Structures are given as structure tokens and as C-alpha cells.
Amino acid sequence: MKGSDFIMETVVKVERLVKRYKELIALDHLELDIKKGEIFGLLGPNGSGKTTAINCILSLLTYDKGEISVFGKKLCAEVKKDIGVVMQNVAVLDELNVRENIDYFCGLYISDKALRKKRVDEAIAFAGLEGFEKFRPKKLSGGLLRRLNIACGVAHKPKLIIMDEPTVAVDPQSRNRILEGIEELNRQGATIIYTSHYMEEVEQICSRIAIIDKGRNIAEGTKQELKKLIKNTETISVEAAGLSDEQLETSKNMPHAYDCKYDGKTLTLLYSGGKHNLTRLLDYMHNEEIPIGRVYSLLPTLNDVFLEITGKELRD
Amino acid sequence: MVFKAYIRLIPSYIGIAVMYMVMFAVLLGMTMMGGSGLNGSGESMDGFVSLLAVNDKDNTEESRAFLSYLENSTNIKMADIDFERENAVQDSLYYRKAEYVLTINKGFAEMLSSGETEKLLSSQVIAGSASEVFTESVIDSYIAAARLYIIGGYNTAEACKEAAKTLENGVEVTGFSSDNGWDAENTGAYLFYNFVPYIMLMMILGILVPTFSSFLNEDVRSRSFCAPISPVKYMAQIICGAFMVCLVSAGVLLLAGTIITGGTLFNGHCFYSLLQMLVFMLFSLALSALVGILGSESVKKANYITSMVSNVLGLGMAFLCGVFVSQSLLGENILNVARFLPVYWYVRGNNSIYGADGMVYDEGVIWTAILIQGLFALAMLAAALLAAQIKKGKGSK
Numbered sequence: 140m141k142g143s144d145f146i147m148e149t150v151v152k153v154e155r156l157v158k159r160y161k162e163l164i165a166l167d168h169l170e171l172d173i174k175k176g177e178i179f180g181l182l183g184p185n186g187s188g189k190t191t192a193i194n195c196i197l198s199l200l201t202y203d204k205g206e207i208s209v210f211g212k213k214l215c216a217e218v219k220k221d222i223g224v225v226m227q228n229v230a231v232l233d234e235l236n237v238r239e240n241i242d243y244f245c246g247l248y249i250s251d252k253a254l255r256k257k258r259v260d261e262a263i264a265f266a267g268l269e270g271f272e273k274f275r276p277k278k279l280s281g282g283l284l285r286r287l288n289i290a291c292g293v294a295h296k297p298k299l300i301i302m303d304e305p306t307v308a309v310d311p312q313s314r315n316r317i318l319e320g321i322e323e324l325n326r327q328g329a330t331i332i333y334t335s336h337y338m339e340e341v342e343q344i345c346s347r348i349a350i351i352d353k354g355r356n357i358a359e360g361t362k363q364e365l366k367k368l369i370k371n372t373e374t375i376s377v378e379a380a381g382l383s384d385e386q387l388e389t390s391k392n393m394p395h396a397y398d399c400k401y402d403g404k405t406l407t408l409l410y411s412g413g414k415h416n417l418t419r420l421l422d423y424m425h426n427e428e429i430p431i432g433r434v435y436s437l438l439p440t441l442n443d444v445f446l447e448i449t450g451k452e453l454r455d
Numbered sequence: 456m457v458f459k460a461y462i463r464l465i466p467s468y469i470g471i472a473v474m475y476m477v478m479f480a481v482l483l484g485m486t487m488m489g490g491s492g493l494n495g496s497g498e499s500m501d502g503f504v505s506l507l508a509v510n511d512k513d514n515t516e517e518s519r520a521f522l523s524y525l526e527n528s529t530n531i532k533m534a535d536i537d538f539e540r541e542n543a544v545q546d547s548l549y550y551r552k553a554e555y556v557l558t559i560n561k562g563f564a565e566m567l568s569s570g571e572t573e574k575l576l577s578s579q580v581i582a583g584s585a586s587e588v589f590t591e592s593v594i595d596s597y598i599a600a601a602r603l604y605i606i607g608g609y610n611t612a613e614a615c616k617e618a619a620k621t622l623e624n625g626v627e628v629t630g631f632s633s634d635n636g637w638d639a640e641n642t643g644a645y646l647f648y649n650f651v652p653y654i655m656l657m658m659i660l661g662i663l664v665p666t667f668s669s670f671l672n673e674d675v676r677s678r679s680f681c682a683p684i685s686p687v688k689y690m691a692q693i694i695c696g697a698f699m700v701c702l703v704s705a706g707v708l709l710l711a712g713t714i715i716t717g718g719t720l721f722n723g724h725c726f727y728s729l730l731q732m733l734v735f736m737l738f739s740l741a742l743s744a745l746v747g748i749l750g751s752e753s754v755k756k757a758n759y760i761t762s763m764v765s766n767v768l769g770l771g772m773a774f775l776c777g778v779f780v781s782q783s784l785l786g787e788n789i790l791n792v793a794r795f796l797p798v799y800w801y802v803r804g805n806n807s808i809y810g811a812d813g814m815v816y817d818e819g820v821i822w823t824a825i826l827i828q829g830l831f832a833l834a835m836l837a838a839a840l841l842a843a844q845i846k847k848g849k850g851s852k
Contacts, residue, residue, distance in 0.1 A: 244679075
């Protein structure tokens with residue numbers, strides 16, 4: 140169950156947030172409205188202001204202008220009890236083992252020893268760290284370390300979980316496990332703010348996404364809504380060597396095609412709307428007896444959205 | 456919770472403390488075994504014997520009195536040599552039958568009377584031997600005493616007898632430090648407290664710097680501040696933990712010291728010794744905090760810094776300030792530099808408490824030393840807070 144199924148109650152509201160580092164404007168009137176039950180993705184390239192925004196929400200950074208409220212209040216000890224944080228850098232104590240680390244961070248929220256033990260056990264199971272309880276962080280692999288970092292952040296069962304690039308430098312297997320875990324936490328009722336510069340992750344798990352660039356929220360919505368913001372709806376590539384000028388011209392003028400590229404081997408057509416674009420193109424090539432190789436039909440990605448809005452790649 | 460977690464970190468670094476504890480026990484034990492009195496005044500020549508052969512060419516009442524004095528000296532054993540035989544002196548020295556061969560020259564009595572002491576005696580010795588140093592010291596004392604009596608109006612023969620008597624009886628000196636048997640009984644305690652600044656600094660730095668670094672590391676600190684705990688409470692719990700570690704370290708040191716020194720640590724003016732120890736402990740705590748904060752970028756870096764700083768500061772201050780070498784033996788330039796270090800004041804206070812190293816018990820000196828150490832601790836604390844503030848400023852930009 141994703142956020143859209145819940146009553147749209149605001150959990151985090153950021154209004155006109157401005158943060159400056161001397162001359163550099165890290166956050167430029169940033170606006171965010173995160174609803175209960177969402178997995179809200181903050182997507183942007185490195186240095187776009189995602190972590191700064193998170194740190195401002197958590198009061199780890201002061202800001203120059205704007206308003207931030209969490210659960211309708213300014214951040215205070217009472218509100219902090221319901222927030223779980225998974226930092227971009229692994230924040231654990233090297234001298235403590237896995238269980239002791241989770242117990243320490245959980246203990247900052249829960250003083251009841253019995254309840255804490257239960258929560259720590261649950262967190263170990265959730266993160267798949269069974270068998271590693273006595274291991275110190277230095278003995279863990281990168282993926283397990285990230286999972287420990289997550290376990291430390293969510294052990295106290297918070298209502299809001301803020302995850303700042305939790306899958307950085309993690310192998311694909313561990314990444315999938317982490318993403319599944321995040322979806323599980325959301326199913327259990329937690330609202331999640333998830334920052335990443337990996338568009339695939341954000342597309343995979345987030346119910347709503349804000350694209351940030353240069354500290355500004357340049358687009359916000361579901362992935363479908365975001366993709367509707369751009370002209371491109373489909374990109375078709377066909378390996379077809381030796382097209383004549385006439386055939387190329389006909390291809391360019393296919394219904395809904397608005398751009399065409401041909402390098403002598405591969406024809407690439409960009410479409411805006413329309414149905415059966417691929418069938419129509421292949422039928423034409425068949426009728427013209429043009430020999431074809433591999434055929435690709437690609438739907439637009441968030442990178443295309445970012446590219447069209449900002450003129451640069453997400454991973455530039 | 457922070458306090459509990461902090462304490463949980465300690466076993467990871469206890470090995471360093473144990474290592475210094477063992478080093479301390481060995482150092483203290485060995486120093487005590489080979490130790491002298493607090494002022495070196497208890498140095499004894501017991502068991503030492505100088506083999507002396509005397510050829511009395513003057514053979515007067517005065518020369519015989521001098522010979523008698525030498526024969527009666529506790530640490531001199533007379534060797535019998537046939538001076539008539541050729542090469543007898545060389546042979547006896549070669550075969551170690553005698554270590555010091557003294558000739559009382561003809562005219563000894565007259566020359567002693569007139570003060571021409573340069574040609575009174577001649578000698579052949581094993582150069583650089585302890586016998587040379589010791590015997591010449593005995594002879595010089597006698598000649599000086601006899602000359603004193605002659606100048607005072609005694610005739611030469613009487614002067615020689617009186618000089619012998621005077622030197623046999625010795626001179627009674629009442630020193631400040633030897634009051635109430637303070638000197639002899641408290642050598643172990645003095646040595647213990649003298650080593651404390653070195654050992655305590657090394658132990659505390661070894662444990663506290665890496666633990667401070669772990670907790671003040673920006674990632675862990677930021678993550679902890681996301682929880683409902685204020686920075687003040689967080690720091691207070693860490694400092695409480697560190698203070699407890701210091702107290703336990705001091706307690707263990709005192710316990711070991713009590714065992715090694717046979718329970719003399721709490722005699723006499725131990726209040727001042729313990730107060731000094733406490734103040735120096737606070738200085739070590741503040742220094743650890745400063746180094747820990749500076750090294751908190753990463754624990755690896757902190758461990759490297761700990762090792763470097765511990766050795767440079769611990770050993771450097773110990774050598775410069777008189778822990779291993781008495782302050783009285785250090786050069787003026789070194790002492791001028793050492794005055795800017797707390798260990799100098801600690802050692803100075805300790806010397807005064809025990810009337811050691813040429814100092815006398817003086818409460819004014821002791822309190823001054825303690826206060827200056829306190830100021831060093833405060834200065835270090837201020838530096839640590841400043842470093843924390845600068846780091847916080849960098850982190851919250």
C-alpha cells in the first residue's frame with residue numbers, strides 16, 4: 140500500500156527554505172509537502188541540495204529563511220522521538236558490535252530495557268543481520284554495514300524515516316534487499332523520505348518524487364505525472380543500414396514523430412504521444428523490404444525528465 | 456544511554472592502560488630497589504673497601520696520627536707492601552694488592568704546620584678507580600680539618616689528633632626534610648607520586664582520546680543529535696564517563712602503588728599529593744578531550760594521533776620536567792622551558808611535599824604548584840571547548 144491510499148495528512152512541510160554558504164545558495168526557496176504514508180523521493184544530482192535539505196529538516200543545519208514543520212510542529216525532542224534517520228555516511232561506533240550499536244541508537248529513543256531488546260531483535264531480523272550480532276562494524280562487508288546503518292536508524296519504529304542515499308557504494312544484491320526493506324517499512328505504516336541520485340531506485344520505490352537542482356524544487360509529482368511534463372513519450376531505435384534519403388524522410392514524417400537521428404546504421408525516432416508507433420514503423424520497413432537488426436522501444440525515464448527540464452544529465 | 460555506551464567502549468582500549476600499569480609497576484619497583492634517599496644523602500659506602508698502602512717517610516708524631524686515622528677509617532683496608540723491594544709499588548697495584556699507594560713525604564709535620572699542603576703527600580693509584588676518589592676525599596677531609604685546628608691555635612700534633620676525632624664523630628646536621636624520619640620512610644611514596652604525571656597522562660590519553668573521538672566523530676554525533684537528546688546532555692554523559700575512567704585509573708594506580716611501596720602512600724602530607732594527583736588528572740582529562748576533538752575526523756586518525764601525542768607529550772614532559780631526571784640536575788634553559796608545562800609544577804610540588812631534590816616542605820610552594828596545574832587544566836579545557844565550537848561551526852555550515 141503506497142501513500143496515495145492514505146488520507147493526505149502532511150508529515151513534513153518545507154516552505155521557502157533558503158540556505159546559503161557565503162556566496163553559494165545551497166537551497167533556493169525550496170518547497171516540499173510530504174504526506175503521511177508516502178515514500179517521497181528527493182532526486183537530484185550530487186550537490187543539488189538534497190542532503191542540505193535533509194539536514195535542515197533535522198535541525199542539524201541552521202538555515203537563513205523559510206519554515207519547516209514536522210508532524211505540524213517545529214522540530215523538538217517530542218517530535219524527534221518519531222523520526223528515524225539513516226545518514227548518507229555510516230554512523231556507527233566501531234568499538235561496539237552489531238547488537239550493541241543498534242541497542243545504543245535505539246536507546247536514545249527508548250529507555251525501557253525490555254521493549255528495547257524486542258525492538259533490537261526485530262531490527263536485526265529486519266536488516267537480515269542474524270548471525271552477525273557479535274560482529275564489529277569493521278568485520279562487516281559494505282552491504283552489511285549499510286544494513287546495520289539502516290537497522291540503527293529504524294529500530295525504534297519511527298513514524299517518519301529519513302534516508303539519505305542509503306545505498307551508496309552497495310552491491311546490487313544488497314541494494315535490492317535494502318529497497319525491499321524500505322518498501323516493507325512503508326507497508327508497516329512509516330512515511331519515508333528517500334534521497335538519491337539513482338533515478339532507477341527512486342522510480343522503483345517512490346510514490347511521489349521531487350526533482351531538485353541547484354537547491355530548487357524544479358518538478359514534483361508521481362513518476363507518471365513527471366513524465367507527462369516532457370514532450371517525449373517514446374524513443375524507438377532500429378538497426379537499419381543503408382536507408383535512402385526518401386526512406387529516411389518518410390520515417391521522419393511518421394505520425395507523432397518529432398525528431399529523427401540516423402548515423403548510417405541506426406535510426407532513432409522520438410515520439411510525442413500516439414499509439415502503435417513501433418508497429419507502424421516496422422510495417423513501413425517491412426513493406427519497403429528494408430533489412431532490420433535489433434529494435435528498441437524506450438519509455439522516458441526520470442533522467443529524460445531532468446534532461447529536458449535542466450538541459451543536463453542527472454549524473455553529470 | 457550515551458554514558459553506558461561510552462563505558463562499553465573502554466574495554467577496547469584497556470590494553471594500553473594495562474601496558475602502562477605494568478610499565479609503572481616495573482619502573483617503580485626497580486627504582487625503589489636501586490633507590491637512594493630523597494636527596495641522595497642516604498647514599499652509603501657500606502661494603503666498599505679501598506686497599507691502601509702507606510709509606511711513612513716522615514715518621515713523626517703527626518704522620519703517625521694521620522696513619523692511625525687512615526687505619527681506623529671504616530672503608531679503608533691497609534695493605535702491607537715491602538717498600539724496600541724494587542717495583543713493589545707497581546706490582547702491588549698491578550696485582551690489586553693495593554689500589555691506592557700513599558707516601559707521607561719527609562717534612563709532613565712542618566709543611567702541615569706552615570700550610571704548604573701541596574707537597575705533603577704523593578700517591579700512585581689505579582686511575583679513575585672508586586678507591587682513588589674515595590681515599591682522596593678521606594685524606595682531603597683530614598688535612599682540611601687539621602689545618603682548621605692549626606689556624607685555630609692548636610699545635611700540629613694536637614691538631615692532628617682533634618681532626619681525627621672530629622672526622623670519626625661526624626657532624627650532626629638537622630635538615631628540614633629529614634624531620635620525623637620523613638626522608639627515609641617515604642622514598643617509595645615520593646617515587647610513586649613522581650611517576651604519576653607520566654603514567655597517568657599516558658593511561659588517560661590512551662583510553663580517552665580514541666573514545667572521545669568515536670563519540671565526537673561528526674557522523675555519530677550528528678546521528679545522535681537526531682534523537683531526542685540535547686547536545687549538552689550528550690556531552691555531559693561523555694564527560695561523566697571519561698571522569699569515571701580517570702577516577703578508576705587513579706584508583707588502580709594508587710592500589711598498585713600501595714602494594715609496591717608497602718602502604719606508605721598515605722602518610723604525612725598525602726593530602727597534598729592526592730590533591731596534586733586529582734588536579735593533574737583533570738589536566739589529563741582536558742588534554743584528552745582536546746586531542747580527541749581534534750582527531751575526531753576519523754577514529755583511525757585518532758588512534759594515530761593518540762599514539763603520537765601520548766609519546767611526545769608524556770615522554771617529552773617527563774624528561775623535560777624532572778620525572779625521570781631530578782630537576783636539580785636539569786639545565787637552566789631546560790627548566791625555563793619546563794616552567795610552561797604542568798608536569799614541571801607537579802614535580803616541583805611533589806619535591807616540596809617530600810622535601811626532595813634539595814627542596815624543603817613549604818605549603819606556599821605546594822599550593823602555588825597545585826594552582827598553576829589547575830590553571831593549565833582550565834586552559835586546556837578552554838582550548839577543547841574552542842576546538843569543539845570551531846568543529847561544530849564547520850559541521851553546521
